[in-house]
Each structure stands twice: as structure tokens, then as C-alpha cells.
Amino acid sequence: MxxxxxxxxxxxxxxxxxxxxxxxxxxxxxxxxxxxxxxxxxxxxxxxxxxxxxxxxxxxxxxxxxxxxxxxxxxxxxxxxxxxxxxxxxxYANLRIIPDLWRDREIYIVRENSEGLYSGEYEANNSRVVDFRVITREGAEKIARFAIELAKDRNFKEITFVHKANVLRGDRFFRKIVLSLAEREGIKVNEKIVDSFTIELVRKPWQHKVILSENLFGDILSDLASIHAKSIGVIPSGNYxxxxxxxxxxxxxxxxxxxxxxxxxxxxxxxxxxxxxxxxxxxxxxxxxxxxxxxxxxxxxxxxxxxxxxxxxxxxxxxxxxxxxxxxxxxxxxxxxxxxxxxxxxxxx
Structure with a gap:
């Protein structure tokens, strides 16, 4: 039991x-x-x-x-x-499955669940508030491995990694870890910049099987992707x-x-x-x-x-x-x- x-x-x-x-x-x-x-x-x-x-x-x-x-x-x-x-x-890992229940297909959105801007770390005074976007090697490796193993188990040959490494230092760090682990496991990484990827996610969602991102981006992308499930009310998730x-x-x-x-x-x-x-x-x-x-x-x-x-x-x-x-x-x-x-x-x- x-x-x-x-x-x-x-x-x-x-x-x-x-x-x-x-x-x-x-x-x-x-x-x-x-x-x-x-x-x-x-x-x-x-x-x-x-x-x-x-x-x-x-x-x-x-x-x-x-x-x-x-x-x-x-x-x-x-x-x-x-x-x-x-x-x-x-x-540490959030998996949201965006299902098309009528056509038997899914998008798997893997989101780092414990760091980023949701880490809860901040500094505040009367004139300024700073929320810290925390990305650690341990956290990045664990979520990257989660997404890669998910792709391998589903017999997918690639993952889509969504980031803002062209601007954010944390994402440059995250990116290196993802690319290194994926290469080692024989999984191709399809890189996307988060802002332009939102358009692609609306127009051509089903070509992306496993989408990996950090905490905030993953939260937003999975809510956006819910339009393809016809209602946010049908989308399940697991926190692992x-x-x-x-x-x-x-x-x-x-x-x-x-x-x-x-x-x-x-x-x-x-x-x-x-x-x-x-x-x-x-x-x-x-x-x-x-x-x-x-x-x-x-x-x-x-x-x-x-x-x-x-x-x-x-x-x-x-x-x-x-x-x-x-x-x-x-x-x-x-x-x-x-x-x-x-x-x-x-x-x-």
C-alpha cells in the first residue's frame, strides 16, 4: 500500500x-x-x-x-x-505535459524548479529591491540530465533549450552545462532565444517534443503553450x-x-x-x-x-x-x- x-x-x-x-x-x-x-x-x-x-x-x-x-x-x-x-x-524538476487529447500528441516542458528568480533570495531597502536570479552548477546539471533522460526514454533525438544567453550571464553558464551533457549523451540541442521562441511556440508548437528552460522562462512558456491544449484546465504537471x-x-x-x-x-x-x-x-x-x-x-x-x-x-x-x-x-x-x-x-x- x-x-x-x-x-x-x-x-x-x-x-x-x-x-x-x-x-x-x-x-x-x-x-x-x-x-x-x-x-x-x-x-x-x-x-x-x-x-x-x-x-x-x-x-x-x-x-x-x-x-x-x-x-x-x-x-x-x-x-x-x-x-x-x-x-x-x-x-528540483518540474515537468508539464501539454496534451493534444484529440490527436494523441504532447509537448513536454521541463523547467528548473528551485532556482532562478524563484529562489527567494533578495535584497531590499527603501529605494531598491533586487531579486537574485540564482543558477548553480548542481541545479543546472540536474535539470539538464532530467530533460536529456526524458528525451532518450521517449526515443527523441533532440531537446529544445530555451534561454537568453545573448544577454544573461547565468544563461551562458547554464548553456555550457546543457550542451556538454547533451553531447556526452548523444542528444542534439536545438537552441532558441526565449523572446523569439514565443512566436515559434504559438505558430509551430508540435515540432518541439522536449523543451528545457530555467524557472521563470519555463513557467511562462508552459502557460503560453496551454493554448494548444485548448484549455489550461487539462494540463497536468509533476514536481520531482x-x-x-x-x-x-x-x-x-x-x-x-x-x-x-x-x-x-x-x-x-x-x-x-x-x-x-x-x-x-x-x-x-x-x-x-x-x-x-x-x-x-x-x-x-x-x-x-x-x-x-x-x-x-x-x-x-x-x-x-x-x-x-x-x-x-x-x-x-x-x-x-x-x-x-x-x-x-x-x-x-
Whole structure:
């Protein structure tokens, strides 16, 4: 039995996390979900986004399922819960999968998760604030190796490395490390300058299979790429460390639609699929079920439909129930000559 920490958060985070757990339970009975509080409401009570004793318990878990939380910029001393978790759990790599669920194709965006401008290091006085963009050799090597191994596992011959090395010294340093590691592993590096690459990402997105970038650039690029998934509500992500991983949809808490029953749960459901893959528990079943479901067209308002959240969840579970699974090792299962597991073996626990 695997123990998975669950932090639902607030807003639609509660709804989508419940949806993900329901779908995961339809696939496996090998997970014990353990819920923890965290976010702005907890901060209002205790002055921290998550309690220290809960953090210590979470570190003992096999994985984390995270919903969404609000991060108001006007609350003094409040630090984002997800940034806190990434730091405390040493989650150095962020993998966001941009899926075209209708045409069975994906873009993998690999983002350094612990450094850059999100390092939290700064200096401030009454006349000046400086946020430090930190790039270390250790951090650059780890994320470069992550992207390269992902490409190799997917049988891709190259990665797209997005940077601003023509201006930023940190990116020149990062670039040398990426190029050196890629050459050693026999992977071609397709270099792109971040500002011009945004145009290319809009116009010709699917020619880039694995995109590697530092923290801030990766954050922006993955949100931009969401237009190709038709909604940010369908995009899952994983945050990987050496001991544990955390999985979450990339959307926010969306309080304007919370509680209305119309939120798209697919991003959270696919994040649950990534979590199952990480634990070796057949997340591909969920991926197949979601793809089969969306092609039938009963979708939530963000995708142009009128379906309620519960309709989507029930529809996906129905597709899971309809699947006929051969009793063979799932790593070797192929459908229409496309390998159906979508997360490489490297990133499983």
C-alpha cells in the first residue's frame, strides 16, 4: 500500500482533487490518501502556509497530490504554499505535459524548479529591491540530465533549450552545462532565444517534443503553450525530487467558479495519472480513458461544452471500466504503434 499526501487547497482545488482521487480509485486500491491542510486560510490562523509537523509527515509519504491555492500578493509575509513545498521537499524538476487529447500528441516542458528568480533570495531597502536570479552548477546539471533522460526514454533525438544567453550571464553558464551533457549523451540541442521562441511556440508548437528552460522562462512558456491544449484546465504537471514527487494541475484556484460544479477536472485527473505512473501503478489507463472521453465531446464550459464536473468524472470512470487490459507488463503495451505510457521509467519511484 502506498501512502499519498493530499493537499486540496482552496477554490477549485478542492473540487479537482476530489475528482482526481475518485478516478485514481477506479484504477487501483493500492493507495492510502492522507489529507493535510495548507494555504492562505491556514496562514490566517497560524502564520504559516503549512504546519511544520505536517511537512515532516509529508516527507515520509510516497508522493503528494496537490490541488490549487490562492496566493494573494497583498498579504504581508505570506509565501506561496506550492513554492514552500517545492523548496522543503527538494523538488528540483518540474515537468508539464501539454496534451493534444484529440490527436494523441504532447509537448513536454521541463523547467528548473528551485532556482532562478524563484529562489527567494533578495535584497531590499527603501529605494531598491533586487531579486537574485540564482543558477548553480548542481541545479543546472540536474535539470539538464532530467530533460536529456526524458528525451532518450521517449526515443527523441533532440531537446529544445530555451534561454537568453545573448544577454544573461547565468544563461551562458547554464548553456555550457546543457550542451556538454547533451553531447556526452548523444542528444542534439536545438537552441532558441526565449523572446523569439514565443512566436515559434504559438505558430509551430508540435515540432518541439522536449523543451528545457530555467524557472521563470519555463513557467511562462508552459502557460503560453496551454493554448494548444485548448484549455489550461487539462494540463497536468509533476514536481520531482530525489526522494518524493508532487503532482498538480497547472491552473490556479479560480475562486470565481469555485463551487459551481463546472470546473474542468482533467488537469488534476491527468496529474493523478502521472502520480500513478511514478508509483508504477498503470497511470496509462487514465490517459487512455481521458482521450477516449474527450473525443466523445461532453465537455466543460472552458472547452466549449455544458458538462458539469461530475459528468466528466463519471464519463472518465466509465471509459476506464470499458477498457480491456491484457495481463502483460504495461511498460511493453503498445496501442496503434504508439507507446501509451506517457511518463518515462526514469521518473518513477
Amino acid at each position: 502506498y501512502r499519498v499526501a493530499v493537499i486540496k487547497g482552496d477554490g477549485i482545488g478542492i473540487e479537482v482533487t476530489n475528482a482526481a482521487m475518485e478516478v485514481m480509485r477506479a484504477v487501483t486500491d493500492k493507495i492510502d490518501f492522507v489529507e493535510f491542510e495548507g494555504g492562505i486560510e491556514l496562514f490566517k490562523k497560524f502564520g504559516v502556509p503549512i504546519r511544520e509537523r505536517d511537512l515532516e509527515e509529508i516527507k515520509k509519504m510516497d508522493a503528494v497530490l496537490f490541488g490549487a491555492t490562492s496566493t494573494p500578493f497583498n498579504v504581508p509575509n505570506y509565501k506561496s504554499l506550492i513554492l514552500t513545498l517545492r523548496k522543503e521537499l527538494n523538488l 525530487g530525489e526522494e518524493i514527487a508532487l503532482f498538480e494541475p497547472i491552473h490556479g484556484s479560480a475562486p470565481d467558479i469555485a463551487g459551481k460544479g463546472i470546473v474542468n477536472p482533467i488537469g488534476a485527473v491527468l496529474s493523478g495519472a502521472m502520480l500513478l505512473d511514478y508509483l508504477g501503478l498503470d497511470g496509462w489507463i487514465i490517459w487512455n480513458a481521458v482521450k477516449n472521453y474527450v473525443k466523445k465531446g461532453n465537455l466543460t464550459p472552458d472547452l466549449g461544452g455544458n458538462a458539469m464536473t461530475v459528468d466528466v468524472v463519471n464519463g472518465i470512470i466509465s471509459e476506464i471500466d470499458d477498457q480491456e487490459i491484457d495481463p502483460i507488463e504495461w511498460d511493453e503495451l503498445w496501442v496503434d504503434e504508439i507507446r501509451i505510457n506517457t511518463i518515462p521509467t526514469l521518473f518513477r519511484k
